[in-house]
Amino acid sequence: MRTELEAGQADASGRPATRRPRFSWADPGVRLGVLAAVVGVLVALYFFTDVPGSLAFALKVRGLTVAAMAVVAVAVGVSTVLFHTITQNRILTPSIMGFDALYLLIATALVFVFGATAFLRADPLVLWTGQLVVMVGFSMLLFTWLFGGRRRSIHLMLLVGIVLGTFFRSLTSWMQAMLDPLEYQVLTDTAFASLTRPDETLLALSAVLVAVACAAVVPLLGTLDVLTLGEPAAIGLGVRHRRVVMVLFALVSVMVAASTALVGPILFFGLIVANLAYTYAGSFRHAWTLPAAALIGMVCLLGGQLVLEQLLGFGGSLSMVIEFAGGLFFLFLVLRKGAR
């Protein structure tokens, strides 16, 4: 199975996961290998079940969806785990910083100013680039302002991000309330993520962005493990905390912005994925939890799509179902374990 091999290699950051002398379920490598195999099976299932007409065509169309899922799974999984490490908290997701609010505000403002037809006819590449630049720019501004200066509190920065998010949201809902119902209809589709039928150019660009961001994380893996000990301990052990966190935060915002600009806002997906990864990986080390999060993301997206299409018979609304499940999972998580 080529896909299995590829997934394993790409996501275990280059390490041959299953080639260890002894096989034991406690070994994170074995666990990751099994996960990669599951992803391979799901990809195969997704490709070859119920092919209507030409196989080559179906492979091409479905390949795009699978690729979009892979980009989103890696971006969301990796960024959420990194975010948890930075904030020392496992129930937050990077999207609370107001990314979704900003995304909707940009879309709404465009429809509001130029009208729905112009919005639909606009070059997707221009829209994507614009969304990306504004979102990354916003988070970096916030970050250098509140964390780069003398105050340097991550939680304070988050709270300010949220306040600004609320502000964006009230602007958005004001503009939406004044829109024509037909124009509004155009917007409702941007408010929910859609994984199927992505634009090929944007997909390729997003994939490159996310891959570069992931590659930048690899040399930091050891430092990340030290960061889990907490800020004072990490500084004591020689980590240049402020600089590392700055770099990590930049990577997180690039990944979140890339995935949001590609498929739309996904709020709570990362929460499920990251927390499952901590439990499943059997190791706290980021060399294992990061690829585990990406692979689990793939399993959730592919498995969810298969269940929706094959068993329940309605496709397309996967992101909503996942958001719903993510919400319930979050509630379960905080009520059971508390907010640590």
Added chain:
Amino acid sequence: MTALAPATSTPARIRPRRTWAGVLIGVALPVLAVASLFIGVSEVSPAALLEGGPDGDAASLLLLSRVPRTVSAVLVGASLAIAGLIMQMLVRNRFVEPGTTGVTEFATLGMLVSLVLWPGMPVFGKMGVAAIFGLVGTWVFLRVIRQVPVRQLVLVPLVGIMLGGIVGAVTAFVAYRLDLLQSLSQWSLGSFATIMQGRYEYVWIAAVMVVVAWVAADRFSVIGLGEEFAVNLGLDYRRVVAIGMVVIAVITAAVLVTAGMIPFLGLVVPNIVSLIIGDNVRRSIPWVAGLGAVFVLACDILARTLRFPYEIPLGVVVGIVGAGLFLWLLLRRGSRAH
């Protein structure tokens, strides 16, 4: 008060500030209320009122639309600010209010549920359902917050906002499925534009809750000192918390039904009052109520005059002004504590 933010306790510095603030609120409230009565698209001036007009148009407009609008602005402002104050006492954190703890989102979900399941239900019933959902939301939040380490002050609202975001996503999902998304965003956007006689009376229920809060004020002060302390003083902790929860949920629901969502109000007003007169709830309740009313009246007047003759929704104006004030409070505090 250890966990609560700046409780300045130097009376010498506070007294002149207090007098000034008292004078300001005492003058601003009646002035703004009267101004609110006479601002609008249709001409309602004191002269027109005295004249009587051909059919007493001005007078009937005043009674049907302007008076309800002014009264509800005052009541909504006062009660939301009080709800924020009590929430802050219950959680012992200065950065919470019904909007940052998921209570408003739960209540909105309740409204939507009642709208879908029992479309013919009278507004009073819808408000009841919303209040029950708000109560559940408060309970969930209080349970969650018990697990947060005491020192991480800013984490509490973060968790609350996540909670609200999730419930909001569920609401949006349901509304999207049923094609109610735009109408949802319309009625949940705070505004007094549709307030008329016969449609605003539900805010009086919020006013009743303010009275309840007033009567129980001392107990809330004690709650703000922490559970152990409160129990040691012989207070029935659970009962006081339950009263607080009901007050918060009913106020949130009543305001939601009449005016929609109004962000930041419950956050900003009690914080400012606390800066001026400290954290004794019995003493600060009238101030919080008064300043809340002034704040909403002023924002409503702004909303009506900025783009005259059109109207900007109140929620947007409060969102912008409130976000600015809240950021100021946050950063002011942040520069000292972190």
